[in-house]
Amino acid sequence: MTEPQWWQSAVVYQIYPRSFADSDGDGIGDLGGILAKVDHLARLGVDVVWLSPVYPSPQDDAGYDISDFQDIEPVFGSLEIFDQLLAALHERGIKLVMDLVVNHTSDEHAWFQQARRSKDDPKRDWYWWRPPREGMTGGDPGAEPTNWGSFFSGSAWEWDESTGEYYLHLFSKKQPDLNWENREVREAVYAMMRWWLDRGVDGFRMDVINMISKAVQPDGSLPDGVVSHGLYGDGTPLFTDGPRIHEYLAEMNREVFAGRDGQFLTVGEMPGVTIDEAIRYTDPARAEVDMVFQFEHVTLDQGPGGKWDVQPLRLTDVKASLGRWQAGLAEVGWNSLYWNNHDQPRAVSRYGSDAPEHRVRSAKCLATVLHLHRGTPYVYQGEELGMTNFPFGGIGDFRDIESLNHYAEATGHGEDPEDVLKALRYMGRDNARTPVQWDDSANAGFTTGTPWIAVNPNHTEINASAQIDDEDSVFAHYRRVIELRHTEKVVATGDFTMLLADHDQIYAFVRSEPGTALLVLANMSNETAVADQIPDAAEWERAEVLLTNAPSPEPSQPRLSLQPWEARVYRRR
């Protein structure tokens, strides 16, 4: 990689506004709530906040369905409060990255309202409209222009009776896809992005940005997908990393960032992206995006049946996947590092252990392992407190459109509701969306009202106020690993070498640069383990311990023995 970039030694904190902190007692988090907690972020030591959507939205998909890109949803506040928050973060040296959701808009966005008025409307071609399948009647099952399924169950096409055509929506039917083939659409998006940069924001997290280029055929048609399982064809190969995607991202970078002063960060959320494609996206010489969110390690516990076909997670698979991406982007490109976000189950419940005897140490272990990899780490709100998945009961406990639609479709096709609920309880996105646990009071200090989704009952034990001044807390450990990236250049840019790849308990690797080497040893299991098979074990045994989450081993024990979920970082100069 060329010149070291500021974001190589930065740590990003993701805020999901609905669930962070509520300042007006309506039970929904808001910008005022974030403003009141900026010192929590400063104390943690993060460098950037990624703010999930706060724009006007009917909230069909919790804000990822935007009806106005250049304003703030009243439930979350106003542009005035937004400016106060931006100023408060900048005063503390923290940058703010907005969520850019431009693969689709809300169907209540003025653009779509216009487009659906008539086939001749100048905005019609801003979206994907197609007639029913040859010889079929619109609205009839199977008449959809392609057999693609939506990510939120059902077809990816919605029949519009008034104009006699279908429109495409890869997500909910209230999220029609924008047609990026149309230059007017692209220019409107670039103007909107410049508007936010002029307001002082520091970059964008780009929602499903590798889906904006569809494989449209010369005759304007879109091909069917292969039907392997389920009710619909798999359209993903026909809109993931599509034919013009690199052209669009290079154009966006030129039109929005080129020649603009400032230190910005852009990260593309890219389901299904490969290492080869990620290198093309993040190669600085190509000026597309700085880094991508890849999904390989968050699909390892998903069987051939997809997301809800939950399978056991094996450490060797996790290491193989993350190791591949470390090696793949070692020379060119850059990784984003994350265990969880607003779409994934809580890290400690999925990759660690949320059993009472292991939760705290495994939360710290996960932090050490992830933050010592080469890439930019992302902390999801509450992860720094060791928050866990929620003990969901029936479908009534869920709020997320993806889970609700899946439950309706699966049980509607005869699946046992209890089986469907079992998968939702483990993999459902609502696990990440329960309110942040600030203290042990009734609603965990999140709101004085009734929370839009229930607070995890374990907030009486797991909360910020119990941890903020406790040097042994998960919070304090996150502060230390974040500080390490700021103080140790080898953590930011050192080479990565995986060790013990086949060991099913220990995650071990070395970070090195001329003059310094770090060894990370982590026992990611509920049983003790000994890491004496590592190269130069004797030298490492005598090395300085830079960071640990457990008391040193008893003299009687092998020096490289590790308690369950114990993680150590050694340094050799």
Ligand SMILES: O=C(CO)[C@@H](O)[C@H](O)[C@H](O)CO[C@H]1O[C@H](CO)[C@@H](O)[C@H](O)[C@H]1O
């Ligand atoms: O949640 C997922 C799987 O359960 C992901 O596949 C998710 O659908 C995908 O990562 C895209 O997510 C993004 O776009 C969606 C549509 O905008 C929105 O619902 C997600 O919250 C957002 O992160």
